[in-house]
Amino acid sequence: MKKNVTKAKFNFNGRTLYDLLGGENIETDSIAIAEQIKNSRDANATDVTIDFSKMEENIITITDNGQGMSLEEIHDNWLTIGTSSKINDSAKLGGKGVGRFSLFRLADKISIKTSKENITYNFTIDKKSLEKNSLSDINIFQEYTNKKLGTQITLTELSKTINLYEIERGIENLVHPEHNKIHKIIYPDSYQQKDYLSPRKFLDQAPFHAVAIIEGMNIKEYKFNCLIKGETYYTNNQINNNFLSTLNKTLSMNFANNINLGEIKIEIYNFFFDRPFLSWHKGIEQTKIKNEMLEAYQGISVYRNGYKIFGHGEEDWLKLAELRLKRPGDNIDNKSTYGLVTLDPVCSISLKEKTNREGFIKSPEYTYFHETVLCIVKQVGADRRESIRNIRKLIKGNPVQPIGIRYNPDQTKKLNKAEKTVQLNNENETKKTKQTSKTDEAKNTGKTVENYPKDNNTSQTIKTDFTEQPGKKDATKKPNPVSPNKIIDISFGYSEETPHKIKDIIEELKRITNKNINSQALLLRCLIDISTQYYQTKNDIDIKKNNLPGNIRIVLNTFSDNKLLDLKAINRVRQSINKENTLQYFNGVAHDYNYRANFSDLVEIWNTFEPYITACIKP
Known part of the structure; x- marks a missing residue:
């Protein structure tokens, strides 16, 4: 029985170029620019200029003095998707054959002018043509010139979201410090350049x-x-x-x-x-x-x-x-x-x-x-x-x-x-x-x-002085003070690496009774504040000046994101700092000379913040 055979072939939508290999494939503008600098370097360029000076006129140009492209190279390399011309060359920076399409992240229209051996070729690819699926309808114009080598890419119909700040920051360390930069970037007069230091x-x-x-x-x-x-x-x-x-x-x-x-x-x-x-x-x-x-x-x-x-x-x-x-x-x-x-x-x-x-x-x-x-x-x-x-x-x-x-x-x-x-x-x-x-x-x-000791194992867990390990005890449990007149349970511990100032406050709170209630209130507030700042400083988290509730919220978000504290304990602290009496306490004890502390409020605040403080000062 004779079988019918139908031939088929792959078809590519133009969207493959400008979205899947362009704007949607590359996540930052700086990577799109870096790809072009690397392509110029692979073309043996010693001078590459990325010019944003006419960006407000809807024009960006990228010019190099590389070896340029012949008509055959344009067909075999530039217009071939996923070309393998660099894939096995360890001296080349490219290799995927799609880096040039990242320019579609920056613009809808890309014009190429390339010269080699006194012949200049011009061609343009743009989204509108590609949307019509005209992948093969690209006109290449040829003219004889005095220019021997080099390529210029002109971008027009620019994206409205080009981020010059991100480009400047991302390109700053593109080149290894032991190598010379071959590129320079010209920014618009309206852009305030950062000028990073080496x-x-x-x-x-x-x-x-x-x-x-x-x-x-x-x-x-x-x-x-x-x-x-x-x-x-x-x-x-x-x-x-x-x-x-x-x-x-x-x-x-x-x-x-x-x-x-x-x-x-x-x-x-x-x-x-x-x-x-x-x-x-x-x-x-x-x-x-x-x-x-x-x-x-x-x-x-x-x-x-x-x-x-x-x-x-x-x-x-x-x-x-x-x-x-x-x-x-x-x-x-x-x-x-x-x-x-x-x-x-x-x-x-x-x-x-x-x-x-x-x-x-x-x-x-x-x-x-x-x-x-x-x-x-x-x-x-x-x-x-x-x-x-x-x-x-x-x-x-x-x-x-x-x-x-x-x-x-x-x-x-x-x-x-x-x-x-x-x-x-x-x-x-x-x-x-x-x-x-x-x-x-x-x-x-x-x-x-x-x-140093001969067997100094630096990866061993640091022994702490915690009586109860924070991860093992119930973080929401309210401990009973040793004395009904004191705030902190005498068994509350800390590690040897805890700053002396925090240790001193904890020991003083273990000692004094509510006969000195204003001292208790002030010390507890200091303990919460200093523990919060200690954690922020230790982890390079910005500290908001004169905003204790705001700093606590920042630390709580860190604890929550990284599962460093029981969620119930986190929510209790969050609810507490939104209560009027807690806010009055934070502000009053530090700034209002008429403020009078309430002992039951202090005990409630300590019971709420104990697991939070423990997590902040944990080594």
Whole structure:
């Protein structure tokens, strides 16, 4: 029996170009501009100009002095969707074959003028034509000129929502600091340019600095330094065994333990904006660092071939904020960190970027990359915590050994074979930090070198003095005071790391009775206020001046978003700060000399706020 055969072919709607590969695929304007700069660089351009000066006239131009395109290259590359001309070339920044269509995020009409070997070609693509599904109806005009090379892209019918501020901020750290920028941006006269400052101007004000080099399953180098006013107050060149064990298990479970992306260099600078430290140091330009540098350079950015490929804007791809909320003292904050991860352009080619340039495609290679970088970042957090302990001593005027080298001779201890993991060894472990070097340094510098315990496991849980652990007790339960005349139960505890001021207030509230009710009221208000500010400062959350209820709401939202406190306890505090008697108490006890406290109100406020205060001061 004869079968009928009907031939069919794929058809593409024009919307594929301007929406799915353009405006809807790229999430920020800066990525669309970055794609064009990278394309110019791939065309061997040494000068790229992005001109927004005529934006109010509905025109943006992007001009480069690259190699231009011939008619054949226009057909095979520019007008071919998903071209593979760069896909296996490790020296190229592109590879998806769709980056040029991101311009549809900025405009509805794109005109191309490109010159090569004294011939200039012009063509235009626009949404109106594409909406008619006329993918093949593109006219290319040819003329002979004196211009040998180069390309100019002109955008018209511009989007009404182009964000120049986001573009300026997002492009600021596009190029690795060790490479030269080939691009310049011209803004309209009406736009007030931010003019960000280079990180180099402020790096000496970042007390915490770490460098790590990883290749395959070896940590070739790790070094952390705490440097303040030219003096080193803490240093470490070892990775904690618990971090390594966790890393190895994760890699093994995800088939990522035999991957080699070549040499990965990680460099991290972390700033410390603790108020006592700023007051003591007097040389930290906090406002400038935050507003004129970190606003554009914050976070840990990933570079390949000299250009940023991940970590756009405020993207916290390592989820450092989540880690810091869970254990604030043990983790660095994305907002106060300037970090660089530099990839080997050849060996890391298997680490594939997403089409929208918003990260990497999930794969064993990405798991390896993400987890190894995260391991280093966690170690930096642990070393930062140890450094801060020395800083606290320094601020108080207590003697601090200027150099402390932690040395763990068991660092290269192999894991049990049953775990089927590969140990990340520290190749420099036997070359550095030997006991004899400590003696030599002490002789040469006259400084006392701190000898840390040989088995210093920095990832162990910090022992606290809490009688009841906040996570185990009923957060909504109202405890009975030891005395009917006192507010706070004598069993209420706090950790050793709790600031002395908070400890003193708690102990005083345990001691005094309602014979001194006004003192009780004032101290309780201070405890709530200082605990709230302590949590905000510790987690780099902006503090609203003279607005205690507003600050409490901000902290409650953080607790709720990260599940750091029982929801019932959160709702009780929220309801309390909306009550008239609570607001009268907050304002009256601090500002009204005629205010008279009510003991039963104080007890109710304490019972409501106890779990909140516990969460705020938890280490």
